[in-house]
Amino acid sequence: MALEGSLQDMSLVDLFQVFRMGPKSGMLILQHEDKRGVIYVHEGRLLDAFVVQGVARTVIATRDEAVLSLLAWHEACFVFRHDLSVVGRPTRIEHDAEWLVLESMRRSTRTPVASTYQNLTIETRLQLSPLPNSAESSVSLDVDQWRILSHAANNEDLQTICAATNIDKERTFRIVNELLAIGLVEIAPPSKRRAPRPAVAPPTMPMAASSEPSSVTPPQHFTQPLNDCAKVAPTSTAVGRSLLTAIMRRVSEL
Structure with missing residues (x-):
């Protein structure tokens, strides 16, 4: 076909x-x-x-x-x-095809693939293209192309790449078009950001009906555990001391 x-x-x-x-x-x-x-x-x-x-x-x-x-x-x-x-x-x-594409773009005043990738913006994020194992290329990249290619490996957007490489926007866009044309990079799909969780207000204590200070008696279920701990604490301390004394005595007998 x-x-x-x-x-x-x-x-x-x-x-x-x-x-x-x-x-x-x-x-x-x-x-x-x-x-x-x-x-x-x-x-x-x-x-x-x-x-x-x-x-x-x-x-x-x-x-x-x-x-x-x-x-x-x-x-x-x-x-x-x-x-x-x-x-x-x-x-x-x-x-090879990659070299010929780059040479064509260098010769022309109008980028031949500009219409294909006219949606480039400073928010456009790049990623490396998956290449087949059989793909071989003799194309040589200049320093700026290598620099932008290295940042594309980190899925950075064009604004970040311009700032990091100190290459002006127009030249960055042209180089990206060249890398897109020879199939080394591609435009990354927009990332899906999770919606922020709604803020949960902390619980508020009910206000007293009267502005005058008054004594508040806590409920029984708040006071009971504290009272139980107060009763148990001396016993636990006594048990701990007697156990430590027995161990020290046993050590001295050895």
Whole structure:
């Protein structure tokens, strides 16, 4: 069964993540006006790509440059066909998908995945993405990307990350978009906070009817245990002393 849709429904960046998580093997075909792009994928890895234009199918980009060109497309229809015959196709793309996505974002003045993650706010909380055991990447991160990635491991929000790293909000958002695009982090679901328990007022003693001081006789069940303890206490002390005396005497006899 073929995977069909448009880049408005699922971006090329998201498709790369689907191929990697699978992992998938086959051919991805994209069509936009008179241009057509083809990317060959084997077990989630990009093998080869090209872009043609017009009825004559003039080749305008190949290999890595073809993928970078396709990443700049914001409107196109696509279909992915599962095809194991790509196994014998030589690998002509030098870099992996993550590197190509980051390079595309660096080249463009408009972040290609900004529309996908436009809901970022300073309250957005991040978490690390679960990666399959087969996932391998040769992408290299800069210092700021590593710093933000380390804070994402602690499920911190963007406001906390900006303050901790001293990176301005605009650059933080761009870096987070890059990390989201290459699948290293994801937006954490909102945490459910427990409702605070209602405060329980301490019991209040009833006020006397008259403002003049008066003697209050406590109930019988309050005085009885105290009286019993007073009676038992001397006996317990006497028993304790006699027992201690007997022990000391026994020790002296040894």
